[in-house]
Amino acid sequence: MSNIDREVTTELFVNGESRPASDRGTYEIFNPARPSELVGRAAAATEQDVEDAVQAAHAAFPKWSALSFAERADMLRKVAQALTADEEDVKYRSRLFTREHGKIARETLMEMSRLGDRFMQSADYGARLAKDEEIKGPPFDTLVTRQPRGVAALIVPWNWPLSILGAKLPQALIAGNTVVVKPSANSALAPALTLQIIAKLLPPGVVNVLTGSASRIGDPLVGHPLVRKVNFTGSVGVGRHVMKVAADNITPVTLELGGNDAALILQDVTLDDEAFNKMYWGAFGSSGQICMALKRMYVHESRYDEVVDGFTAACERAVVGDGLLPETTMGPVNNAKQLKVVTDMIAEARATGADLRECGQVPDEALYNGGGYFQKPALVYNADPDLSLVRDEQFGPALPILKFSTEDQAIAMANDNIFGLCSSVWTEDAERAVAIARKLEAGYTYLNGHGPMAQDGRGPFGGFKMSGIGRNLGYDGVLAFAEPHSISGPAGFLL
Numbered sequence: 001m002s003n004i005d006r007e008v009t010t011e012l013f014v015n016g017e018s019r020p021a022s023d024r025g026t027y028e029i030f031n032p033a034r035p036s037e038l039v040g041r042a043a044a045a046t047e048q049d050v051e052d053a054v055q056a057a058h059a060a061f062p063k064w065s066a067l068s069f070a071e072r073a074d075m076l077r078k079v080a081q082a083l084t085a086d087e088e089d090v091k092y093r094s095r096l097f098t099r100e101h102g103k104i105a106r107e108t109l110m111e112m113s114r115l116g117d118r119f120m121q122s123a124d125y126g127a128r129l130a131k132d133e134e135i136k137g138p139p140f141d142t143l144v145t146r147q148p149r150g151v152a153a154l155i156v157p158w159n160w161p162l163s164i165l166g167a168k169l170p171q172a173l174i175a176g177n178t179v180v181v182k183p184s185a186n187s188a189l190a191p192a193l194t195l196q197i198i199a200k201l202l203p204p205g206v207v208n209v210l211t212g213s214a215s216r217i218g219d220p221l222v223g224h225p226l227v228r229k230v231n232f233t234g235s236v237g238v239g240r241h242v243m244k245v246a247a248d249n250i251t252p253v254t255l256e257l258g259g260n261d262a263a264l265i266l267q268d269v270t271l272d273d274e275a276f277n278k279m280y281w282g283a284f285g286s287s288g289q290i291c292m293a294l295k296r297m298y299v300h301e302s303r304y305d306e307v308v309d310g311f312t313a314a315c316e317r318a319v320v321g322d323g324l325l326p327e328t329t330m331g332p333v334n335n336a337k338q339l340k341v342v343t344d345m346i347a348e349a350r351a352t353g354a355d356l357r358e359c360g361q362v363p364d365e366a367l368y369n370g371g372g373y374f375q376k377p378a379l380v381y382n383a384d385p386d387l388s389l390v391r392d393e394q395f396g397p398a399l400p401i402l403k404f405s406t407e408d409q410a411i412a413m414a415n416d417n418i419f420g421l422c423s424s425v426w427t428e429d430a431e432r433a434v435a436i437a438r439k440l441e442a443g444y445t446y447l448n449g450h451g452p453m454a455q456d457g458r459g460p461f462g463g464f465k466m467s468g469i470g471r472n473l474g475y476d477g478v479l480a481f482a483e484p485h486s487i488s489g490p491a492g493f494l495l
Contacts, residue, residue, distance in 0.1 A: 004092060005099065008040035010192040012049055012211065015056035016204025018196060022048040027212070029189055032102035032332040033322045033372045039100045042188040045212035050180075050220040053208040057151040057178040058226045060205030065148045065176040072174055073126030079170075079201050080119035083194070084112065095324065097190035101158070102332040102373070103286045104323040108190075111162040115194070118166030118473075121457065122174045125478050129174065137491025146482040148176030149252070150228035153221050155214075155242070157234045158184035158334055159289040159395075161191045163452070164256075167461065167472035168231045169198070173206070175481040177229065180208045182221060184234075186335055214238070219245050227251055229481060233291070234258075236466050243469075254470035254480050256462055258291045259421025260393045262414035263450055264436065265307055266407075266427040267300040273314075275426070275448070280314040282424070282450030284377050287330050288397040289338070292422040292461075294450040296390060297401045298410050304403050308381055311401070315377040318360035321367060330360065332373040333396050339373040342396030345389040346378050349400075355381040385413070393419065407436065415441045420464030424450040441465065 009026065011018045020026075025044040031037040045053075064072075084090055090112055097108040133144035152172045156165050161183050172179050183191040188211040199207035210217060222230050223245045231254040232242045239257040246253050263282070269275065282294040299307045323331030333339040350356050360376040362368045375397050383390055383400030390400045404410040414423060423442040425433045430447070437445035443463040446454040455461070460476035462468055470480055487494070 004095060007038055008096060008189055010040065010042045010189050010211065012043045012045055012053075013192075013196050013199050013207070013209040014049065014053045015208065016199070021212070022046045022052075027185065029100050029186070031099050032334050033367065033374075035336075035371055035373070039096070040189045042185070042192060042211040045210040045217050047217065047220045049210055050217050050224065053180045053210055054151055054221070054224045054226050056205035057180055057208055060203060061148075061150055061178045064178050064203060064206050067176070069126035069130040069174065072176065073123040075202060076119045076123040076170055076174060079198050080116040080123070082197055082201055083116040083119070093190045093193055096193070097162075097187075098323045098331070100189050101187045102323055102334050104328050104331050105326070107286055111160060112194070115162045115166040118457065119170040122170035122478065125475055126174055128475065129478065129482075134495055136495045139491060140488045141491055141494035142486055142488040143494060145485045145487065146175070146479065147485045148482055150177060151226050152177045152179045152229040152231060152481060153224075153227045154179055154181045155218075155222075155230070155232040155234065156181065156183050156191070158186035159286060159291070160452075161187050162194060164233050165191065165195075167477060169207070171472070171478045172229070172231070172481045173202075175478050177481050178206045180210060180221060180227075182210050182214070182217065185211065185213055218242075222246050222251070223248055225249050230254070231472070231480070232256070239468065254462070254472065255468040256291065256472060257466060257468040258393050258395070258419065259463055259467045260295045260417050260419040261292060261422040261424070261442070261450070262296045262298060262417070262440075263294045263424040263426065264404075264410045264414060265297065265299040265303060266425070266432070267302045268428050269303065269426040269448075270428060271303065271306055271310055276310045276314040278449050278454070279311055280318075281453055283399050284315070284318065284330060284397050285451060285453070287333055287375075288399075289334060289395055290451060292444065292451050292455070294424065295394060295399065296414070297399060298404050298413055299401060300410075301403045301405055308401060312357065312359060312379060315359035315379060316361075318377050320360050320362050320374055320376050321364050327363065330377070330397065333375060334373065336373060338395060339375060342375055342394055342398050345387070345392070345394050346375075346398050349380045349383070349387055349389055352384060352387070354383060354387070357381070391417070411436060411439050418466040421467035422446065422450070422463070424448075424454070443467065443471070
């Protein structure tokens with residue numbers, strides 16, 4: 001093992017200091033490409049650590065919230081610059097991230113850079129936040145101001161932890177909140193090191209970091225009476241539990257719970273290498289482990305064969321293997337539990353006699369078959385709508401492709417699902433695209449693209465139905481961390 005790939009141990013960060021868990025406990029994180037390879041150990045926080053972190057955030061809140069929006073914005077800009085100032089450290093954290101997560105190296109680098117961008121974007125909202133809304137009388141003059149809530153608990157999943165952190169953390173901070181961040185236990189090492197860079201640039205207690213098991217510290221954090229806002233990204237089952245625990249203290253929640261995104265490929269779409277490449281990355285970026293990934297593809301019957309041929313060819317070019325290798329375009333699934341979800345869906349489709357094809361190249365067969373959590377891109381053609389691969393979120397490298405005859409049928413098929421996170425419409429007719437998008441039950445609709453590479457981070461992000469409550473990103477994402485405060489007086493007295 002090279003020195004750069006040495007085993008690392010990360011600590012908690014509470015009240016301005018890096019420290020071990022109160023009982024000095026740790027847990028191990030292994031490489032999903034080589035599950036016997038120990039990448040490092042993360043501190044396993046206890047209930048006492050939760051108490052310490054929340055109390056530290058609560059104590060820091062009065063001074064942090066008393067700063068002007070401009071002062072907080074300046075600090076966020078300094079954080080953004082610091083995140084990428086040390087090029088060698090960025091490379092180290094990115095490589096560590098690939099080793100603990102599995103995703104390909106260029107995706108981890110993209111996450112590292114995107115985090116800084118989102119701090120800059122949130123800082124730019126400072127001037128807008130500083131302006132009160134004015135409602136002139138008669139009968140009253142009213143100012144509508146925005147006040148921070150207090151301590152915010154930010155719970156981040158394993159699939160895109162830094163990118164998703166960038167949709168919560170800077171927004172909470174610019175609004176004037178202090179925070180306790182809990183990264184996923186499955187991907188905690190590089191996020192913990194990155195969060196420490198941020199926390200050290202801010203006053204003690206403003207940003208606190210707890211790693212460890214959700215079963216041990218999740219409820220004490222979400223249910224703490226001093227936590228005034230919970231922002232959670234993860235599964236429907238856990239999100240439902242978070243909502244129940246938060247209800248005891250009437251704590252407001254933002255829940256982003258994943259999706260089963262439909263893409264509608266219309267008959268007038270331009271189908272070329274660029275389009276198929278966008279479809280491929282929309283579906284199989286990060287091995288399909290993206291909440292806003294393309295997960296169901298509906299194709300007009302007149303273009304079905306053409307789409308199948310072109311998209312299959314794009315999938316055949318996938319190179320599956322170790323995410324650290326420059327030629328790899330798809331790494332392993334992050335963990336054994338999620339791999340089983342995907343392979344069970346593929347097995348069900350195969351057992352029903354579905355037309356199924358596993359695509360892609362495997363340069364290292366020994367590695368692929370050596371116990372790592374690998375799965376080549378799997379396509380199910382003319383998929384039965386009752387397959388779990390169609391009805392449920394696969395969150396991995398498998399995709400059903402179905403036909404439709406009419407626009408109304410396509411919209412109905414897309415909406416016939418418990419999720420409503422994202423969707424996409426592929427057509428050369430912009431007016432038609434927007435008209436269809438307005439009928440889709442989704443919080444975000446991409447046009448002629450899908451997923452992270454097609455997303456404008458200035459717009460609010462979140463979903464309908466089981467995809468969650470509330471929004472992250474954009475100005476709405478900042479307002480989620482603030483409470484409106486109306487101040488009224490007689491007409492002519494205030495304004």
